[in-house]
Amino acid sequence: MTTRFGMNRREVLGAMAAAGLTSAIYPHAAVSADGRILTVRSYSDIQVLDPLARKSAPEDDIMRNIFCGLVGNKTGDNWGWELDGAAAIKQVDDKHIEFTLMDGLKWSDGFGDVTAEDVKYSYERIADPKNDSPYKGDWAALDYVEVKDKLSGVIVLKEAFVPLWSTSLPFGSGLIVSKAAVEKAGGKFETRPPAQCGRYILTEWQPKQKVVLKANPDWPGAKAAFDEIHILPIEDEKTAELAFEGGEIDYTWVAVSSIARYKKEPPKNGTLEVKPSLAYVWLGMNQDNEALRDERVRRAVQHAIDVPTVLEAAYFGAAAPATGIIAPGLVGHRDKNLYGYDPDKSRALLKEAGLAGGLDLSLAILNKTERLSAAQAIQANLADVGINATIDQHDSGTFWSLGDEKSGDGWKKLQLMLNRFSMQPDPSWATEWFTPEQVGVWNWERFNNAEFGELHLKAKLDADPAKRHEMYVKMQDLMEESGDYVFLTHEAVGVVYRNTIVAGTMPNGTPIFHKFASA
């Protein structure tokens, strides 16, 4: 009997079997199999690719490929910068930096050569208060950029500014945009850069699917290693890990809790690298909450937490304890904490504070697996000294407004909080959020120390690394002495990449895609 399509039963069954077989043998290994396309993961889709108003790290990861700065970050294990779009750059004195652009740098879309005028426009528009850039602090010390000729100029500062070389210039705020193109676009742009000049050109954006970068044929330097880079937004780390294991992507970072698993059994055809992270995780205490107003109670909490146990529970041994908010390798990193695990002392302090009978506290966390595991370990530590902690999980939208005074009076009820901030490689990025001005904004512990605020400002301006180190160590001492903080860890960054490529990353694992190469 034949069907209405003219096929008999055997033919239909045969066709189905063939379809099954086809799906079984259909090659779906990463597209880099031919060595021409690099497929990588980012943790979110793009929103704004304008250096003035960029919103997240995945945008920075793309922007440093489609634009260039005067300098860029080096890959490897030590923080440092190297020439990017500049042929030469030199700090003449505390306030003057002379630069000369590389010859032959061109804008896409017919906007001509990259000029010193573009550099002036790019940096001054971020510094201009009228533009209200979230990154205006990066150029807070900028007075103006003097254009000497087509390719050279001088960055003139109002005062010495140390983070200039570690963060302002090599990161997003140091990228150059085309004055003519941006002005033509109305002064700002979102996901469609009006002109590009980097080693790669953004040619396609499929929202929520991928961003495609193609090698820029006009790049005057060494030829890009890949014809195309496909950047796939995969929010969930576990999904990204499976995608890597399934051969769909060539590079991703993995969940901290997965590092131990990958160390034990590396992914097939892949390499795991563990990098020190700049992020810092801490247990904070709202000193203005009634239950925590007494410094002895906060100190008791500090002594109650067994940090290595907490980290073992949350990260399976992949993260080391922190001694402060400034990561190892940076100026200002402390050697040790002031107040360690001592449950007997903790109990004694509680008794002294009249709380021998116990205390009820709430612990606010973001709803992530690692935070919950850490919170449960903290809960157990606190129970051991007589503090009954209730864990309150929040989604990111709620969590990030818990201590914000502008979001209502919720901050008054905030007691303990498990928090994590990330930063760029200058200690000022770590201390920025704990100044008196930040109380009720991002300083949720409401740690209010005038000396800390003064040191934060002074340390930004002092070029002497030894003096800076001393100031940042003192700042972290002040934080810990307040009783408001238990420093937990800087975590670690695990990245996996295909054996067929060499991943070019910053010391903290941040990818510089144009420095990825075939192995």
Place this chain on the structure above:
Amino acid sequence: MLAYALKRTGLAVLITAVALILLISTIQIIPGDPAAVLLGPLASPSMRETFRVEMGLDQPTVVQIARFFGRVVTGDLGTDVLTRRPVLTTVAEQLPFTLSLIAMGIVWSAAIGIPLGCYAAIHRGSVLDRLAGLLSVSVIAVPSFVIAIYSLLIFSVGLGWFPTIGAGERGRLGDQLYHLILPSLAVGLGWVGYLARIVRASMLEVLGENHIRMARAFGLSEATITYKYALKIAVIPTVVVLGIGIGNMISSAVFAEIVFARPGVGKLIYDSVITRNYPVVMGAVVLTTAFYVACTLTADLIAAWLDPRVRSNL
């Protein structure tokens, strides 16, 4: 029939309006400042204020609702505050992915569920009937995200038969279908059980009716009676069930889209809720609510058309 259709359509519009009012009111209750979440720690107070005004959050809830309805009526769903693109464009880009996922999910559920239910009815009381019953209940009980994760682990990572992520290359239909197989299985498998149970019960009822007995008396083959006459009638209740099921499948699609890192409206709404991108949440929910109500309406109208008794029970 016309009166029924008009009444039912009016009710559908009312349901959509009430759902949207509830949605906007609920958004006001959710804690968290959209400006803080979306603009990040470096945003200045003036930026935050401008942003609140742009989102209309400075206005009373009633005004926000009125403005929103005014815009929806004119076909304007607002602007995505993150990318500055029209919400309609953002949602329209994602909608085909979710619709294809649901459509393929229905194909899975019908392709497995209907024959399974039919077979169980014909072999009522047999071991295979009991096995089919057990299988049906099992797949109903397993959440779609569990199916998604395990199918991903087994067929993609373990066996390497299917892709792990994405929706396939744009413009390549074969690749897109290939990327649909596992996510749609996760979405549709739960409905296999429902359909199998419904078809089985319906088939048993139909097989006992006079016209089937008559067909047997005429000496028609059992296969002809089953597939040509009984199944055509027995399958009608599944149309209504699938109409409602599409709504549930939208929920399942969220998980499938997250697990398989697929684009789609479900994931768009999820991401937008997390980031408090309210214009996108509202725009996407308007369209999905309208879609859901339209599916239910269509299913009801089909049922009323097939069975006149339904028309008197609005």
